[in-house]
Amino acid sequence: MIEGAGRERELRPVERRSVWITWGLALEVIGVGIPVTVALVRAHREGLLGSVTHYTVRLIEHELLSSRADVALIVLGVLVFVAGAVVLARPFVTRRLTLFLAVPLAAAAGLVVLGVVALICAVVIAAVGSAGDGSWADVLENFIPGSDERGRRRRRR
Numbered sequence: 807m808i809e810g811a812g813r814e815r816e817l818r819p820v821e822r823r824s825v826w827i828t829w830g831l832a833l834e835v836i837g838v839g840i841p842v843t844v845a846l847v848r849a850h851r852e853g854l855l856g857s858v859t860h861y862t863v864r865l866i867e868h869e870l871l872s873s874r875a876d877v878a879l880i881v882l883g884v885l886v887f888v889a890g891a892v893v894l895a896r897p898f899v900t901r902r903l904t905l906f907l908a909v910p911l912a913a914a915a916g917l918v919v920l921g922v923v924a925l926i927c928a929v930v931i932a933a934v935g936s937a938g939d940g941s942w943a944d945v946l947e948n949f950i951p952g953s954d955e956r957g958r959r960r961r962r963r
Contacts, residue, residue, distance in 0.1 A: 816900045823897040830894025837887025838917075841880045848876065888913045 820826055871877060891913030892905060899905045 815902055817896075817902060817905065819900070820897045826893055826897045830890045830892075830896070833890025833893055834887050835890075837883050837885070837890055838920075840883030840886065844876050844879045844883075884914065884917060887917055891916075 888910045892909050895905060895909045899909065
């Protein structure tokens, strides 16, 4: 094996880690902020910002994903977040494959998990907020399409 072959795949150490960490965190905050801002602007425009209800969750799910501009902004936010993760990881990672493949995949997966947790929190808040308005099955009907008032799935014919 050639002695210098492994070195071509490794990156040089960085001199100032704090600069990389600061810029990486800034990019990640901006990356998360873009989709959140898009969702809040959409909810404010629709007059639903005052309370988080099941209608707000449905609005974000349906309206945001039907608008191409909003989807583009969400994708931009994800890309900026992933770029921030790469910049943040650069002082600690020496292998190119890890930096440009594993770190972006882990960042995107982390963002998906963060989104799922946020959605679950919104559902719980909406369910608790509307618990006095009706039965739990009515609340679940708003989040689980195709369920009837007893919470069971409807059969499609």
